[in-house]
Amino acid sequence: MRILVRALAIIGAAGLAGIAYSWTRPVMLRAPEREPAPRGTSTTPHDASPDTPSDNQPAADQTDEHRPGDPGDAPSPPDLGPVVPVDPDSLGTRISLQEARYLHTLIDSGEVVFLDARGHEGDYEAGHIAGALHLTIDMIDNDQGQVMGFSPNYFLVSVMPRGTRYVIYCNGGECDESVNLNIRLFDRGVEVTHIMTDGYPHWKDAGLPVATGPEPGP
């Protein structure tokens, strides 16, 4: 009987320790992965980001209005209109193509850094938002070069400038890679981050600045 009581006490202590620990390192269940909606259907960027203001991107909606019967037709760049300035501090975590487009104009000033979170090998080299850096979840969590279980990039994230605004993107849709990278950065104290929910394909289709090749060295 005493053994059973002590065993329950151990489990109780473990539960309390787990609760306390989860405050410092919260864990969360991810939504099940969903296949990205096929292009050329009725899916619009608003479907991917329901919290996006609808009056911000009337032309971006037209991007996906391709007729399924014209697979060979190259999509014509939509007219997004002039860049609309927004107050960066008023932006939520998820931002639209238009908002990301405005933030992109601030790259040269160093206020904003775009992070390409796509983990598939070769995606970044094949094309990325101009000026974006490549930082994937695997780069932080990989097992290569680990010291006592910590990867070198883990420490890199720790010294990322905190005054900078980070815009993370992947391939749009559910954008799991962006969300996970955002969680990891937040865990490491990088709080001012945005996820461009429309993803790189929409950015490219909209005719916005892109670049190819590997990330430039320091």
Add this chain to the structure above:
Amino acid sequence: MKRLLRAGWWWLLLCRTTVAAFFGLAAYSKLVPPNASQRFLEGVKAFKILPDHLVIAAANTIPWAEAICALLLLLGAWTRAAALVIAALLGSFLYGLLTVINRADGSVSECSCFGDFIKICDGPPGTCHLVLDGALLCLALVVLLFGPGRLSVDHLCASRKPPEGVDYVREVVRQEGRPI
């Protein structure tokens, strides 16, 4: 049997420390490296044997239970209780492994059992994991049945505690194998 155990008390010490080492490393790998907690949670979720809210509770509790039990087993304090918790954990792990192996849908790509430090069994859950967990369960049961042995905090406390009451006498007789 008692005489054998008295003569070879280091046997119990070996069982204790082996189980403690496995679970200590398992707890470390589930708690300390970056994103380890999240990965363990996803590993538990992939087994699909618990509802979501229990997945989170299990992912938060199991590593700490492993850590506490490993420490207690190493010290030999509350040894039988720690061995009971470890045995219960291993029993649930075995149930999960058998469920996944029987389901055979390939949804679990790795076991997430002992983290990155113990690479005895790699890959998806299989016979190797069952054997490893079964062997550890046997060791935990040995500790549960025969106690911590002489080199332990439990033994130290028991030998210093003045006899009081019939229960205590019975306990000492059971641990020492002889009347005091």
